[in-house]
Amino acid sequence: MPYEQAIIIGGGIAGVAAAIALTRHTGMAVSIFEIRTEPATIGGAINLTPNALRYLDHLGALARLQPKGCEVKFIEIFSQRTGKSLGKINFDNIEKFKYRALRVMRNELHRALLETLEELGVRVQYGKKIQSVSENKDKIVATFEDGDTVSGDILLGCDGIHSTVRMKFVEPDRKPVYTGIANAYGFLDTADIQDKLPVEASSLYSGRSGSMLLTYANAAKSRLYVAAVMGSEDVGSREGWVVKGQDQDFIKKELLRRFSGPALPFVSPVVERVESVTFYPVYKLSDGGKWNSGRIILLGDAAHAMPPQGESVGLALEDVILLSRLLSERKDAPIDHIFKKYEDIHRGRINAAVNAANFGFETIKDRSWFMTFLLELVTWLFLTLTAARKEREFAYDVRDVELSEG
Numbered sequence: 001m002p003y004e005q006a007i008i009i010g011g012g013i014a015g016v017a018a019a020i021a022l023t024r025h026t027g028m029a030v031s032i033f034e035i036r037t038e039p040a041t042i043g044g045a046i047n048l049t050p051n052a053l054r055y056l057d058h059l060g061a062l063a064r065l066q067p068k069g070c071e072v073k074f075i076e077i078f079s080q081r082t083g084k085s086l087g088k089i090n091f092d093n094i095e096k097f098k099y100r101a102l103r104v105m106r107n108e109l110h111r112a113l114l115e116t117l118e119e120l121g122v123r124v125q126y127g128k129k130i131q132s133v134s135e136n137k138d139k140i141v142a143t144f145e146d147g148d149t150v151s152g153d154i155l156l157g158c159d160g161i162h163s164t165v166r167m168k169f170v171e172p173d174r175k176p177v178y179t180g181i182a183n184a185y186g187f188l189d190t191a192d193i194q195d196k197l198p199v200e201a202s203s204l205y206s207g208r209s210g211s212m213l214l215t216y217a218n219a220a221k222s223r224l225y226v227a228a229v230m231g232s233e234d235v236g237s238r239e240g241w242v243v244k245g246q247d248q249d250f251i252k253k254e255l256l257r258r259f260s261g262p263a264l265p266f267v268s269p270v271v272e273r274v275e276s277v278t279f280y281p282v283y284k285l286s287d288g289g290k291w292n293s294g295r296i297i298l299l300g301d302a303a304h305a306m307p308p309q310g311e312s313v314g315l316a317l318e319d320v321i322l323l324s325r326l327l328s329e330r331k332d333a334p335i336d337h338i339f340k341k342y343e344d345i346h347r348g349r350i351n352a353a354v355n356a357a358n359f360g361f362e363t364i365k366d367r368s369w370f371m372t373f374l375l376e377l378v379t380w381l382f383l384t385l386t387a388a389r390k391e392r393e394f395a396y397d398v399r400d401v402e403l404s405e406g
């Protein structure tokens with residue numbers, strides 16, 4: 001078999017999923033390297049689309065994850081101005097999708113993937129910072145800052161939006177750009193306000209100063225995740241941080257100013273109970289971009305980080321599964337053919353997702369009352385007109401795509 005060894009840089013969602021897919025479905029030996037000294041524990045609760053759940057099932061990680069999350073039949077979008085429903089993003093079609101959606105803590109998803117990988121006998125190597133790569137006709141060799149080297153047939157850059165692999169070895173000019181929007185999020189126990197919360201599983205309140213998501217983060221619906229995306233100055237940090245002391249009060253006041261009102265009486269008690277706010281400036285990559293160079297390929301956010309629209313994990317898993325299929329089913333093809341086929345199949349779908357995410361994010365920025373009113377009308381129309389397209393997207397499965405030459 002020509003492809004025997006893979007080097008993976010980045011032990012996040014895409015990296016660990018890639019290590020599982022390659023080990024399980026191609027028989028390749030995998031070495032995976034993470035810059036952190038241990039798995040990250042921060043992060044909000046993420047939405048996993050039906051596609052993401054099917055892929056997690058395929059990787060063998062879903063059974064341990066599913067009991068940890070809250071099943072989501074739909075995300076309902078409301079006007080913050082009137083409290084009225086503007087429509088739904090529907091996941092409730094088991095016959096077509098096999099699963100509904102799941103809202104789960106990011107660290108639970110990561111843990112489920114790590115445990116699955118460890119069962120396959122592969123462990124992430126922590127505290128490893130890549131310094132250089134060299135390639136010849138058959139191999140690629142990565143050298144780390146501690147002097148260690150590793151050799152493989154292919155190197156996967158799964159190191160996220162601020163990818164060193166992309167900026168050092170693939171496309172140095174493609175740097176993350178700030179979207180002008182930040183996410184302020186936190187959690188609360190719902191025990192004493194459950195009866196005041198009109199949330200089935202996941203509700204999004206869209207207003208003139210941003211959008212606020214209220215969604216349960218566990219199966220028992222005892223933990224509520226509150227995430228507000230809103231226009232914000234560039235704070236010059238690419239990482240999120242837990243807000244301290246007086247700044248907590250300031251952000252909570254700001255959330256109340258932007259989202260509370262007579263139409264949404266539950267927002268005040270929710271915001272007051274949020275235990276601790278984390279502030280996260282949202283970055284994205286420019287559209288398009290280069291995904292590979294020589295024996296290197298970028299996957300997940302390293303290749304196509306887009307504004308969050310609740311579907312990116314599914315797309316990262318799709319990257320991983322498509323690549324592993326190509327390495328297994330087209331194993332005699334040269335690496336540049338594999339990468340070309342990968343792009344031919346995948347580029348259009350990613351471009352469409354990027355366009356939709358950019359469009360959705362632009363509507364979050366502060367706007368006038370008139371624009372808000374107009375956008376409410378357009379949202380209803382947009383959701384109605386795009387429902388069939390969304391259904392096709394959630395039913396799409398990269399495992400069914402034809403991989404033959406041509």
Ligand SMILES: Cc1cc2nc3c(=O)[nH]c(=O)nc-3n(C[C@H](O)[C@H](O)[C@H](O)COP(=O)(O)OP(=O)(O)OC[C@H]3O[C@@H](n4cnc5c(N)ncnc54)[C@H](O)[C@@H]3O)c2cc1C
Binds near residue numbers: 012045160161314
């Ligand atoms: C605010 C917000 C909310 C979101 N909500 C959702 C959601 O609801 N649903 C959804 O599907 N998606 C969501 N996303 C997107 C989703 O989080 C990402 O698409 C996903 O995490 C991408 O996984 P990844 O492995 O490519 O990158 P990451 O998860 O960022 O992992 C990259 C890993 O690489 C490591 N690393 C970095 N540099 C190096 C290096 N030089 N060497 C080795 N390792 C390195 C990092 O430490 C990290 O562990 C959201 C994103 C944001 C910002």
